[in-house]
Amino acid sequence: MMALRSVTVPPDGGDDTFRRIARSCLAQGLHPDEVVFDADGTGSLFEPAEPRDAPTILMPRRFVELVSDVVCHSAEDRFALLYRLLWRVQAGERNVLEQAADPDVQRAQQYAKAVARDVYRMHAFTRFRERMIEGRPMFVAWFEPQHNVLRKAAPFFADRFTNMDWIIATPCGTAAWQDKSLHFGPPVARPPKQDDAVLDEVWSTYYRITFNPARLRVNAMLAQMPKRHWPTMPETTSMPQLVRTARTRVKEMEQRAPDRPPRFADVLSERQLGAAGEAPPPWEALKEAAHACRQCPLHAAATQMVFGEGPLSASMVFVGEQPGDQEDLQGRPFVGPAGQVFDRALAQAGIDRGAVYVTNAVKHFKFEPRGKRRIHQKPGTIEVTACRHWLRGELDLIRPKLVVSLGATAALSLAGRPVPVTKERGSIQSWSGRAVLVTVHPSYLLRLPDPDVAAAEYDRFVADLRRAKLWCERAEQ
Amino acid sequence: MPLNTLQKLEILADAAKYDASCVSSGGDKRNAGSGLGSVTGQGICHAFTPDGRCVSLLKILLTNFCIYDCAYCVSRRSSDVPRARFSVEEVVKLTLDLYRRNCIEGLFLSSGIARSADQTMEELIRVAKTLREEHQFRGYIHLKTIPGASPELIAEAGRYADRLSMNVEMPSDAALAALAPEKSAVEIKRGLARTRSHIDAAAEPSRGSARPPRYAPAGQSTQMVIGADPSTDLDILRASSNFYASYALKRVYYSAFSPTGHASPQLPNHATPLVREHRLYQADWLLRFYGFSLPEVESTLANGMLDAAVDPKLAWALAHRDAFPVDVNRASRESLLRVPGLGTRSVDRIVAARRHCRLRLKDVARLTSSLARVRPFIVTPDWRPKSLLEDATLRHRLAPAPQQLALAL
Numbered sequence A: 001m002m003a004l005r006s007v008t009v010p011p012d013g014g015d016d017t018f019r020r021i022a023r024s025c026l027a028q029g030l031h032p033d034e035v036v037f038d039a040d041g042t043g044s045l046f047e048p049a050e051p052r053d054a055p056t057i058l059m060p061r062r063f064v065e066l067v068s069d070v071v072c073h074s075a076e077d078r079f080a081l082l083y084r085l086l087w088r089v090q091a092g093e094r095n096v097l098e099q100a101a102d103p104d105v106q107r108a109q110q111y112a113k114a115v116a117r118d119v120y121r122m123h124a125f126t127r128f129r130e131r132m133i134e135g136r137p138m139f140v141a142w143f144e145p146q147h148n149v150l151r152k153a154a155p156f157f158a159d160r161f162t163n164m165d166w167i168i169a170t171p172c173g174t175a176a177w178q179d180k181s182l183h184f185g186p187p188v189a190r191p192p193k194q195d196d197a198v199l200d201e202v203w204s205t206y207y208r209i210t211f212n213p214a215r216l217r218v219n220a221m222l223a224q225m226p227k228r229h230w231p232t233m234p235e236t237t238s239m240p241q242l243v244r245t246a247r248t249r250v251k252e253m254e255q256r257a258p259d260r261p262p263r264f265a266d267v268l269s270e271r272q273l274g275a276a277g278e279a280p281p282p283w284e285a286l287k288e289a290a291h292a293c294r295q296c297p298l299h300a301a302a303t304q305m306v307f308g309e310g311p312l313s314a315s316m317v318f319v320g321e322q323p324g325d326q327e328d329l330q331g332r333p334f335v336g337p338a339g340q341v342f343d344r345a346l347a348q349a350g351i352d353r354g355a356v357y358v359t360n361a362v363k364h365f366k367f368e369p370r371g372k373r374r375i376h377q378k379p380g381t382i383e384v385t386a387c388r389h390w391l392r393g394e395l396d397l398i399r400p401k402l403v404v405s406l407g408a409t410a411a412l413s414l415a416g417r418p419v420p421v422t423k424e425r426g427s428i429q430s431w432s433g434r435a436v437l438v439t440v441h442p443s444y445l446l447r448l449p450d451p452d453v454a455a456a457e458y459d460r461f462v463a464d465l466r467r468a469k470l471w472c473e474r475a476e477q
Numbered sequence B: 001m002p003l004n005t006l007q008k009l010e011i012l013a014d015a016a017k018y019d020a021s022c023v024s025s026g027g028d029k030r031n032a033g034s035g036l037g038s039v040t041g042q043g044i045c046h047a048f049t050p051d052g053r054c055v056s057l058l059k060i061l062l063t064n065f066c067i068y069d070c071a072y073c074v075s076r077r078s079s080d081v082p083r084a085r086f087s088v089e090e091v092v093k094l095t096l097d098l099y100r101r102n103c104i105e106g107l108f109l110s111s112g113i114a115r116s117a118d119q120t121m122e123e124l125i126r127v128a129k130t131l132r133e134e135h136q137f138r139g140y141i142h143l144k145t146i147p148g149a150s151p152e153l154i155a156e157a158g159r160y161a162d163r164l165s166m167n168v169e170m171p172s173d174a175a176l177a178a179l180a181p182e183k184s185a186v187e188i189k190r191g192l193a194r195t196r197s198h199i200d201a202a203a204e205p206s207r208g209s210a211r212p213p214r215y216a217p218a219g220q221s222t223q224m225v226i227g228a229d230p231s232t233d234l235d236i237l238r239a240s241s242n243f244y245a246s247y248a249l250k251r252v253y254y255s256a257f258s259p260t261g262h263a264s265p266q267l268p269n270h271a272t273p274l275v276r277e278h279r280l281y282q283a284d285w286l287l288r289f290y291g292f293s294l295p296e297v298e299s300t301l302a303n304g305m306l307d308a309a310v311d312p313k314l315a316w317a318l319a320h321r322d323a324f325p326v327d328v329n330r331a332s333r334e335s336l337l338r339v340p341g342l343g344t345r346s347v348d349r350i351v352a353a354r355r356h357c358r359l360r361l362k363d364v365a366r367l368t369s370s371l372a373r374v375r376p377f378i379v380t381p382d383w384r385p386k387s388l389l390e391d392a393t394l395r396h397r398l399a400p401a402p403q404q405l406a407l408a409l
Helices: A015-027 A061-070 A078-090 A103-125 A150-160 A197-210 A218-224 A227-232 A234-255 A263-274 A282-291 A325-330 A337-348 A381-398 A407-415 A442-447 A451-476 B005-016 B088-100 B117-134 B151-160 B173-179 B185-203 B233-247 B274-289 B294-298 B312-319 B333-337 B344-353 B361-367 B371-377 B386-390 B394-398
Strands: A005-008 A035-038 A129-133 A136-142 A165-170 A173-178 A181-185 A316-320 A357-360 A367-370 A373-376 A402-406 A428-431 A434-439 B057-061 B106-110 B140-144 B163-165 B220-226 B249-256
Touching (some): A035 A078, A061 A078, A061 A103, A103 A150, A103 A227, A150 A165, A150 A173, A282 A381, A316 A407, A316 A451, A325 A337, A367 B233, A381 A407, A402 A451, A434 A451, B005 B057, B057 B088, B088 B106, B106 B117, B117 B140, B117 B151, B140 B151, B151 B185, B220 B233, B220 B274, B274 B312, B312 B394, B361 B371
Parallel strands (some): A005 A035, A316 A357, A316 A402, A402 A434, B140 B163, B163 B220
Antiparallel strands (some): A129 A136, A173 A181, A367 A373
């Protein structure tokens, strides 16, 4: 029969202790079944001294992290479990931790999770009470963790309350931060509770008030904030009462008759009824009316109606398809990627964007939501027809010499019928008594995959714009 | 007699409690340095109210005086609640006092519109600015942005806040117009759009050495009140899909309407069942993290409403039994995510574990929290759910018994 070796594990043994013991056991070739890790230190028969030549153990990074969590667990078998896993790693199972379905791996991961949760709860549920000690404010807390997590949890408080002096006492040790350095000490007796008005009054009041009694779900609360932490959390004093009275409070609220409005409410309501401004000028009135347009469903999903922009005395009006993502966000036409191409081409054709009026055939952005993005959708005949009223209104007010129709949607709106843009581009049409130059939409230039074709098409676009400019200049003479 | 701070807190925390959001997650991690406070990234819940909701931030209004008359809101002008107003200094002191005692991660500040949108926004910013600049407060700050506030103020708010939010309140423009006559859906969407543009600009890779200025590193969120208007779940999910796509939102919060004790004659005076809110969150998760499309979720709805008895993923699986069973050892991650009872974590664990060995049923049991739920939909070398999956009573057997949501303590 195999001789069992017993190893004493100190109760607060951290990952250093585990590493020292494990190295020694491995150096002696002790199989996990041959070692007993004795957590309470009684009946120790044998403590392996660390052999000088014990080789350094190389552990995968994930394993090192797991060890540092699992050693904090209060379970007695934590060292045995880790040693079993380490043995397998050394025996060649480098990826043992990825076998999540393995019973040992699963248990180790449960321990690590429990420790991480305990650290989290210590960060969350520790409550400091302020005391004056030798004329300096000192923040004192008593906390009872489930596992041995004080050392793991303390740095968080140092990072957060760097400029305060504080002490956290637990049944298994204390952590103190004074003059910006962290000290760990032995356990102390639980200090008597000191009054702290902020905790006992302000915080407890806030906790009581922020609960909406219509939402009682006691089990959900207990799962997150187990009762064992309540004694050190002053806000939980009101818990029994909150739970007991919730239903009657809701019933009372449901039965209350509607409020009589206070006097200032009536005064305000009257004032708002009386407020009516002067009628705005025609273009502003048209724009305002367009903001309220519900002729098609596009307004529901879009941010805002995007109206045309530019001087009302412009001799040229450019009509695009519809606002895109950026136009919808900013509320201005042609400011997105296509707008940038458009601006560049205008400048190259010698046209000042500030001197022309720029608008769209459809005034709301039509898109399909796809996760965090919006996919542009071509407006259909319904939207174009519904929106034609606004474009006509703009054109009737401005009465430009020439309208430049950018792309098929603009042409559809202006001509009142589908127009083959590539065939008729560059030509000047007379639609509803308006001179219209037909060309492509600048976004078309962005979609061309072949750079040579794109460059050629861009030049043709600039040429169309030059033609428009020339035509306008002649018409003005 | 003027109210003291504690009395004001009672009024202004009560008015703020209907906002569902209380998270302190996201944002850039930072330590106190020479100041006070830190941000850990994942957020911390310092307490839980008896409904299991996280208390992470001091959530209060600066004032509950309001010139608006939104029917669903306890602070609307026609409501007969006691009114109060904090000074900037009072909010700053409350925040710091509670923070030093480790009660909160920071501040979530909102406000009634006492005079105008701009004046309110300025006050909110002043609190955040005082905390940051005079007290070197480095904890979490969530500010409400006010619909209609000027673009300059929206730009300034993001310099001090970790998170910004503006509530859309209602799933449709029509509902908003009916219940919140002074609010404009377009103003709200414009506000969200402005914040998104700032967030985008701050995320742009920097040209040259200058880093773009920090702007609301924890992003923006919004909230809809559920059950105050007749919108269906489908209306709500459509609206939130549009919002997620349009405004780079971290979260859309769904807040079940509940009576406030100051009823408006326009509204039902009973609470929306919490299960409706819960199902909406589950559907929202399916759309964002489980690869479901809106039409797929839509296919499980009856009259536009999610099934209250079973969660939407189970509802989808029961309606699409031909898509099952899936082979745990072979199926793609996408197909595994469709199995009722398998969450993203369980799926990740399965995908990692099956590289090393063929998973049997007992292995799957170790990797998931509820084998009973999963079993009818999967295949392992030692398990095949033939008759189970065709079983007409499957729904009945998997639907959880109606739970008593409130149990005696």
